[in-house]
Amino acid sequence: MSSIKHRHLGVKSSHRSALLRNLVTSLIETESIRTTWPRAKEAQRMAEKLITLGKRNNNAARQQAQAILFRPDEFLPKLFGPLRERYANRPGGYTRVLRTEPLDRDKKHRRDEREYNPGQSESAILELVDGPKDMRFALTARALVRQREREESEGAGNGMTEIMAANVRKVTRFREGGEEDLEREVRRLEREGRVRGAGRREEMEERDEEREEGRGYEDMNRNVVERTPQGYDLMRRRR
Known part of the structure; x- marks a missing residue:
């Protein structure tokens, strides 16, 4: 019996599923999210599957998509509407993962914020392509x-x-x-x-x-000073 390997993400199986569903729901909502690199890659799998379901646009696909999304009543119309139309001619690759600077979750616990922290997670941006927040397009x-x-x-x-x-x-x-x-x-x-x-x-x-x-004010003040008795004395000393 074969099994698909996946990243455990350091959490239990039930928590892992909820975590990925939450990330994918946020992606459908905002079209661009920032998280750690491993989580972005795993969420990308689920997001690609979800958009494929949206392109099928039948009852079975709607039921499967509803099981993935949190708040399905809010985001199913977008999935089976604008996103399905956007990716109608695209054969795949609806999402993109871009590496960014590491997310430093332990910054507040460090004495020197400039110190390199080898334990900090690799960070990434997961985004929907061809949308208003497409970073490569920009x-x-x-x-x-x-x-x-x-x-x-x-x-x-x-x-x-x-x-x-x-x-x-x-x-x-x-x-x-x-x-x-x-x-x-x-x-x-x-x-x-x-x-x-x-x-x-x-x-x-x-x-x-x-x-x-x-400079004009300085020249004016200098002329005023030079016309006073103290100014004349100062000019004599300079000469």
Whole structure:
């Protein structure tokens, strides 16, 4: 009799099941969660199965999905509605796990917060792809903005690199209107960058004006002091 190996996650079997169900329910609700790397990988299995059930869209699939989700009355409509439509043409890979900096759960018990803690858990983000919180989509858009700024400053356009083109294909291939969404996000980031740049320039100009005003006040005070008897004495000593 064969059995599928899985991570025990350091908890009992009943607790493990409830833990994963809770993570998957939070994923369906928010579309992006942060947890430890082992928990993210195990929750990913359950989430992939759950979305596959949503794509089947029959009574048996609804019953199985209801057994997985906490608060099914709240999240079944999303699973069998918007998510099913989003992933209708995607053959699989509805979720993505991204490594992040470790979650330090023992920080408050350490004397030096900068000290490395070998016992801290590997951390990860589990997210639904092609959604509003798709991190790879956002990172690809930022990379495109940087590339266009570089081409504009250098006055030459060499086009996208192979890696950039591959990343663009990955984030737009199964996303409905993916190329248009990506271009829209790039333009939004470019506008924000111009606004931030203008704000920085105004701030620097204000600081320069304040410095000039400060120098003016210093010169005025110096002239006032020099016109007093004490000022004349001070000028004689300097000479």
